[in-house]
Amino acid sequence: MADVLLEDVRSHYRATGLTQRLKTALAVFGPEDQRLTPQQLGILDQFHTRGLAATADLANLVRIATGALVLDVGCGVGGPARFLADTCSCRVTGIDLSEPFVDAARYLTERTGQDGQVSFQTASALALPFDDGRFDVVLLQHVAMNIVDRAQLYREIRRVLKTGGKFATFDVVLNSGEPHYPVPWARTPETSFLLTPEATREAVEQAGFHTLAWQDDTEAARTWVTQLRASGPPPSPNLGVVMGPDFVQLTSNLGRNLMEGRLGILMAVFEATSTHR
Numbered sequence: 001m002a003d004v005l006l007e008d009v010r011s012h013y014r015a016t017g018l019t020q021r022l023k024t025a026l027a028v029f030g031p032e033d034q035r036l037t038p039q040q041l042g043i044l045d046q047f048h049t050r051g052l053a054a055t056a057d058l059a060n061l062v063r064i065a066t067g068a069l070v071l072d073v074g075c076g077v078g079g080p081a082r083f084l085a086d087t088c089s090c091r092v093t094g095i096d097l098s099e100p101f102v103d104a105a106r107y108l109t110e111r112t113g114q115d116g117q118v119s120f121q122t123a124s125a126l127a128l129p130f131d132d133g134r135f136d137v138v139l140l141q142h143v144a145m146n147i148v149d150r151a152q153l154y155r156e157i158r159r160v161l162k163t164g165g166k167f168a169t170f171d172v173v174l175n176s177g178e179p180h181y182p183v184p185w186a187r188t189p190e191t192s193f194l195l196t197p198e199a200t201r202e203a204v205e206q207a208g209f210h211t212l213a214w215q216d217d218t219e220a221a222r223t224w225v226t227q228l229r230a231s232g233p234p235p236s237p238n239l240g241v242v243m244g245p246d247f248v249q250l251t252s253n254l255g256r257n258l259m260e261g262r263l264g265i266l267m268a269v270f271e272a273t274s275t276h277r
C-alpha cells in the first residue's frame with residue numbers, strides 16, 4: 001500500500017524531459033555557459049505558495065548559521081536549496097522522490113555555479129539515506145501534504161537532525177471543507193493527505209520537537225492569490241515549465257481553496273529535543 005502511494009506521488013511529479021525543457025526555456029537569459037543567479041531562477045524553481053518570498057521568510061524565521069549543514073526534504077528542482085546556500089552561506093543537500101526533478105536540480109545548480117555547495121539525491125522522505133544527527137537544519141516546504149505516514153516523516157527528520165537542530169516547515173494545511181481538485185501537489189484526493197495545523201503540530205512534537213515559531217501564513221497567501229488574479233499568469237518562463245500545461249488550473253484551484261477558507265498555509269520552526277524515539 002505504502003509503495004503504491006509513493007508510486008502515485010512519483011507519477012504526479014513525473015515531468016518527462018524536464019531538463020531539456022528547462023534548457024530551452026532558459027535560453028532567454030543568454031547562452032548555456034552564462035552563469036545564472038538563484039534569484040533569476042526564482043520565477044520557475046520555487047514550487048510553493050508565494051514562491052521565492054516565502055523561502056526568504058522561512059530563512060529569516062529559522063536563522064541558518066554560516067557553514068551550517070542543511071537538508072531540504074522534497075527539494076523539487078532545488079530552488080530553495082540554491083537560494084539558502086547563496087543567502088545564508090550554508091551547505092545544502094536536497095532529496096526528492098522524483099528523478100526528473102533531481103536531474104533538473106543538478107542541471108540548474110551547474111548553471112548557478114553552486115555545485116560545490118549544493119547537491120541532490122533521489123530518495124524518499126520516509127527513509128532518508130543519512131546517518132543519525134548529521135544536519136543542523138532540515139527544511140520541508142510544500143511536501144507533507146503528499147505524505148500519509150506523518151509519524152514516520154517527522155521521525156526521520158528528527159533522526160537526521162542534531163539535538164538542538166532546527167526543523168523549518170512551510171506547508172498547506174486543512175482548514176474547513178473539502179478542497180477542490182486538481183491542486184499543484186495532487187490531481188485527485190488519493191495522493192493528498194492534508195492535516196489541520198493543530199494535528200500537524202501534534203505529529204511534529206510527538207517525533208521529538210518543541211515549537212519555536214508558529215505563523216499562520218494564510219493571509220499572506222491570499223494577498224498573493226489576489227495579486228496573481230489581477231496580473232494573470234506570470235510571463236514565460238514560469239513554473240509551468242516544471243508543472244506542465246495544467247499549471248494555471250492547478251494554481252488557480254489552490255487560490256480558490258485558500259480564498260474559500262478550505263485550505264490554509266502554515267509556516268513553523270521546531271527545535272529537536274534530546275528525548276526522541
Ligand SMILES: C[S@@+](CC[C@H](N)C(=O)[O-])C[C@H]1O[C@@H](n2cnc3c(N)ncnc32)[C@H](O)[C@@H]1O
Binds near residue numbers: 075080096101143185
Ligand atoms: C510541491 S513540490 C515542492 C518542492 C520544493 N520543496 C519547493 O518548495 O520548491 C513537492 C515535492 O515533494 C516531493 N515529494 C513528495 N513526496 C515525497 C516523498 N515521500 N519523498 C521525497 N520527496 C517527496 C515531490 O517529488 C515534489 O518534488
